[in-house]
Amino acid sequence: MRKIVLILAFFSLLILIAVGFFSQKDYEPTTLMKLKEKYSQKVNSSVDHSKFTSLQQNFSSPQHVTATCIICHNKRHVEVMQSNHWNWEREEYVEGRGIVYLGKKNAINNFCIGTQGNEQSCAKCHIGYGMTSEGMVYTDSTNVDCLVCHDNTETYVKDLEKGGAPVSTLDFNAIAQSVGKHGDLDMAMFETTKDIDVHMGIDGAKLQCVDCHTTEKHNISGKVYSLSSMNLDRNTCEQCHTENPHDDNILNEHSIKVACQSCHIPTYAKANSTKMYWDWSTAGKLKDGEPYEEDDSLGNHTYLSIKGSFVWERNVVPDYIWFNGTASHYLEGDVIKDTTNPLVLNQLHGSYSDNESKIYPVKIHVANQPYDPINKILIQPKLFAEKKGEGAFWKDFNWLTASEVGMKEANLPFSGKISFIKTEMYWPVNHMVATKENTLDCKSCHQRENSRLTGLNDFYMPGRDYSKIVEVGGVWMLILTLLGVFAHGAVRITLAVRSGKGKQ
Amino acid sequence: MQKKQVYVYKAFERFWHWMQAILIFFLAFSGFEIHGSYTFFGFQDAVKYHNIAAYMLIVLIVFAIFWHFSTGEWRQYVPSFNNIAAQLNYYIFGIFKNSPHPTKKTVLTKLNPLQKLTYFGLKILVIPVIVTSGLLYMLYRYPQRHGIEALNIESLELIAIIHTIAAFLLLSFIIAHLYLITTGEKVTTNLKAMLTGYEELEEHHNEEKKSSSEKSE
Numbered sequence: 001m002r003k004i005v006l007i008l009a010f011f012s013l014l015i016l017i018a019v020g021f022f023s024q025k026d027y028e029p030t031t032l033m034k035l036k037e038k039y040s041q042k043v044n045s046s047v048d049h050s051k052f053t054s055l056q057q058n059f060s061s062p063q064h065v066t067a068t069c070i071i072c073h074n075k076r077h078v079e080v081m082q083s084n085h086w087n088w089e090r091e092e093y094v095e096g097r098g099i100v101y102l103g104k105k106n107a108i109n110n111f112c113i114g115t116q117g118n119e120q121s122c123a124k125c126h127i128g129y130g131m132t133s134e135g136m137v138y139t140d141s142t143n144v145d146c147l148v149c150h151d152n153t154e155t156y157v158k159d160l161e162k163g164g165a166p167v168s169t170l171d172f173n174a175i176a177q178s179v180g181k182h183g184d185l186d187m188a189m190f191e192t193t194k195d196i197d198v199h200m201g202i203d204g205a206k207l208q209c210v211d212c213h214t215t216e217k218h219n220i221s222g223k224v225y226s227l228s229s230m231n232l233d234r235n236t237c238e239q240c241h242t243e244n245p246h247d248d249n250i251l252n253e254h255s256i257k258v259a260c261q262s263c264h265i266p267t268y269a270k271a272n273s274t275k276m277y278w279d280w281s282t283a284g285k286l287k288d289g290e291p292y293e294e295d296d297s298l299g300n301h302t303y304l305s306i307k308g309s310f311v312w313e314r315n316v317v318p319d320y321i322w323f324n325g326t327a328s329h330y331l332e333g334d335v336i337k338d339t340t341n342p343l344v345l346n347q348l349h350g351s352y353s354d355n356e357s358k359i360y361p362v363k364i365h366v367a368n369q370p371y372d373p374i375n376k377i378l379i380q381p382k383l384f385a386e387k388k389g390e391g392a393f394w395k396d397f398n399w400l401t402a403s404e405v406g407m408k409e410a411n412l413p414f415s416g417k418i419s420f421i422k423t424e425m426y427w428p429v430n431h432m433v434a435t436k437e438n439t440l441d442c443k444s445c446h447q448r449e450n451s452r453l454t455g456l457n458d459f460y461m462p463g464r465d466y467s468k469i470v471e472v473g474g475v476w477m478l479i480l481t482l483l484g485v486f487a488h489g490a491v492r493i494t495l496a497v498r499s500g501k502g503k504q
Numbered sequence: 505m506q507k508k509q510v511y512v513y514k515a516f517e518r519f520w521h522w523m524q525a526i527l528i529f530f531l532a533f534s535g536f537e538i539h540g541s542y543t544f545f546g547f548q549d550a551v552k553y554h555n556i557a558a559y560m561l562i563v564l565i566v567f568a569i570f571w572h573f574s575t576g577e578w579r580q581y582v583p584s585f586n587n588i589a590a591q592l593n594y595y596i597f598g599i600f601k602n603s604p605h606p607t608k609k610t611v612l613t614k615l616n617p618l619q620k621l622t623y624f625g626l627k628i629l630v631i632p633v634i635v636t637s638g639l640l641y642m643l644y645r646y647p648q649r650h651g652i653e654a655l656n657i658e659s660l661e662l663i664a665i666i667h668t669i670a671a672f673l674l675l676s677f678i679i680a681h682l683y684l685i686t687t688g689e690k691v692t693t694n695l696k697a698m699l700t701g702y703e704e705l706e707e708h709h710n711e712e713k714k715s716s717s718e719k720s721e
Contacts, residue, residue, distance in 0.1 A: 004518075004699045011519075012526050015560065019530075023552040250551060353658070442547035448540045460661035463540045463547055467665045474672030481676040485683040488595075495600050 031242050039205050050177040059172035062129055062165065063142040068176070070141065077141045079218035085127055086144075088115070092229045094328050095349070103227055106331050108345055110278060110367040110425040112307075114332060114380045117409040121384035123164035131164050152178040189431060196270050198435045212239070225346055225428055231325025231356070235430070237261070259358040261430055262320060263440045268363060268429045273300050273312035278367040281420040283308035284397040291397070306383075306394045308368075318361030318429050320453055322350030330423075333412050336376045342366065342422035343378075352459040359456065363427040370399060372407075374415035378423070382406035506706070512611055513701045517577070520568045521698060527561045532675055539668060558638055565635070580615055583624045588617045599687060609705055626677065634670035637663050 049055055059065050070077050084090035089103030104115045104122070115122045123131035129143045145164065147156050153175050159167045194201030200208070212235050213222045222235035237245075237260040244252040245260075254263075268274065284305060286292070291305030300312040330336075330345045350357035370379040381402040385392030391405030399418050407414035445453045446463030453461065513521070534554040537544050545553060572578040590606035595618075598606070607616045615623065640663045657663070688694040689704070697703035 008522050008699075011523060015523070015526055015530070015557070018560065019553050019556045022556045023549070442551075443543075446538075446540075446547050460659055460664055462538055462660070462664060465661070465664075466539065466668065470665055470668050470672070474668065477672055477676050478679065481679045485679060489683060489686075491600055499602070 031245055035240055036205070039207060039211070049179050052177075055176045056173065059176065062145065062147065062172070063140075065172050065176050066142045066144050066146055069146050070144075076146075076218065077144045080127065080144050081141065083218050083220075085218075085220070088126075094229045095326065097328065100331070102229060102329060102331070107227055107329050108332060108369075108378050108380070108423075109226055110345060110365050110369070110423055111275075112383060113280075113369060113378075114410075116332065116380050117382045117406050118384040120162070120386075121160070124158045124160055124162075126164055129164045147172075147175055147179070150179040151175045192271070194435055195438075196432055198433050204435075225327050225348060226425060227329070227346075229327045229329060234325060237264075255358075257352075257358055259323075259360045261428070261433075262359050262361050263444075264433050265318065265361055265429050265431075266434055266438060266440050266444075267315045267317055268361075268432050269314050269316050270432055273298055273314045274316065274363070275310050276313045276316070276363075276365060277311035278307070278365070279309040280370060281308065281368050283393070284399065286397060305397065316363065317452070319364050320359050320456060321348060321362055321426065322352060322354065322357040322456065322458075323348045323360040323362075323428065324350040324354050324356035324358075327426075330378065332380055332410055333377055336371065336378070336421070339371075339373070339376060339421060342424045344424045344426070346425055348426045348428070352456075359453065361429040363429055365425045365427060367423045367425075368420045369423050370403065370418050371421045372403075372413075372415050372417060373419040374417050375413050377412065378421070379403045379414070379418065380406045380410045380412065382409060507704050509702045510611060510705045511701055512609075512614060512697055512703045512705070514575075515701070516567075516571050518698060518701055520564060520571065523564050524561070524568075527557050527564065528674065528678070530557050531561065532671060532678075535671055539671075555642055558642065562635060562639075565631070580613070581620060581624050581627060583620045584617055586617060588621070591616050591618045595687070609703070611705075622677070626674075630670055630673050630677070634667060634674060637667040637670060641667055 054068055054071065057068075059068070066077070080086050084103060087103070088105045089101045091099060092102045093099050094102070106114075106116075108114050112118065112122075119131050127145045127148055129145055130140070143164075145166075147166070148158065153171075156170065156175055157167050159165050189197060189200055192201050194204030197204070199205050199212075210220075213220050214235075215221065219233075221233055223233060238255075241260070243255055245255075246252045282303070285303075286305060292303075293301055293305070294303040296302050296312065298312070298314075301307075301310055302312075303309050326349045328347050328349070330343065336343055348360075348362070370381060371377065372379055381399065382390070382392045382405040383394050383402065385395055388395040390396075391398075391401040393399065393402035396402065400416070403414055403418055404416075440452070442463070445451050446461065448464060448466075451461075451464045453464065531554060534545060534550045534557065536542065537550040538547065538554060544550070572581075587607055594603065594606045597603075605616070607613070609616070640657070641660070644657055644660055644663065685694045685698075686692075688697075693703065
């Protein structure tokens, strides 16, 4: 008998070892090794622009530089002028709306609301010179701003409110000779560490933006869903990592329904704070007749007279939604159907039952924006003007005149009444990818309490979900069985003890 | 009648029984962790171990089915409704009065009528349900673009709930089974028999006899 018990113990041990053996696989996946090898190779430029005599002349204006660039690069400006980055709109098909021209020109956002009437100020980040206050499209090819992207001296800066022109003190020669390049996307990404982003960290893979955002003929791949609505031309993790990047099949299977980003970006805004809430309704307060600002301890603006109040957060845990790559947008002049709930400015589509949908992490940015309660449309206020008295809110601080002028410039009706409404924007979180040690573990979602996917209830998830009836029924069945067994046993023991005593 | 040590449980039968016991305990333990009832291995490891143990159990079941049919032992599990009332009566009343077992255990009828019914239910209902739902759970494919349409199941919910129900049933069987082991001649009689294969039974003229000197203890 002892022998048999030993044999059984031996077999149990064997089972445990077998289970352990079959579950052990700890080598680096080969796709990852290949990628690391590929991106460790350095590329040397085949051209040294500083040797070209045409770039050694004295440039009188930024347009003069562009004119010189296109002597050699004589088709590039055409590509730029056909791109949506230049035109601020592109043709999109939107479900329920048909084909629309969608872009900065006509979409409303959660930040500075919209571009109409404010173009000269908005142009400070964009790729042309000479934007007029009426938002005239720049048609002269020398207005293409090559340098804003291709400057390698890192000195090129645009002037704040000059329709896209650079500051006047630049050394155009040095720049021309050097040319050669949101929450999860901020200044911290330019020269970062792999704790912030595993791809771009200078101690990590050292990738640049364009390694993923591959660009052909000045069309940069990748989409921002504040302004995009079609599932086209997106950048994905799979383009490098393939659809089966893990060694573990169960993890690979997740990629059918879960975007890589959901596990691999546990938090965003890891270095700098990100704006979570923008309340326009408090804008316009003045101290001694002058606009003022208030900052928090980290230097973030918490109040600006011109813009209102802000709430900032760092290391933010994303929200999670089903997303299939398509979106619909609130465009200028759209009538708001439901004014009791927050208005979603860019509704991302998707659900569990939709084959194209995956679970994505998003930042939900909330704003409190002016709207016309009579016409039920969002107000596009005039924000920027060079002088006082033109109705611009940032000079005159009067919502009524800013709305009147802004709506007139946007060609929209205005009732004269101003109210405020909560608006939401959904920003898919794609950057600040964590190292593999810092990705989420199964428990982050597969648990009953505090699952990150608590809000997504249109499917059954092991570890999180259960049938209440089965759970209660099952547990009571176990309890009753145990009670029955104990009661039966107790009676037997009592009787045995009694009859034992009787015998004595 | 005289009592003799009889070889009741064959080597494979005991091997099968104990391997099944170990695997089912392990599967229940890792399974209820996946279910979210507690944390021990960690979710990822619990899933891995549970799946491997599940395949081991399936292999064992395949061997057991082969053994039962090739030896004809399957007949032991054909339920008979004779003496069911007597057996129930024994567990509810007789056992407390030290009454004798109402049915005689022999090599050809190892199981009493209640056992026959219970094991029959386990073998044709609970085990097939838990194995099938478990396989579907493991091989479940999300609704997807690629892959074989026919393998797509829209939702895991029904599969998971059926698997859970079967697990609860099996677990309460185990509790009752562990207790009923102690209701033999002596508290340890049944346990000893399942370990050594030998049990002291009343002699029956048609049975193979083995002398007590042959047993392992």
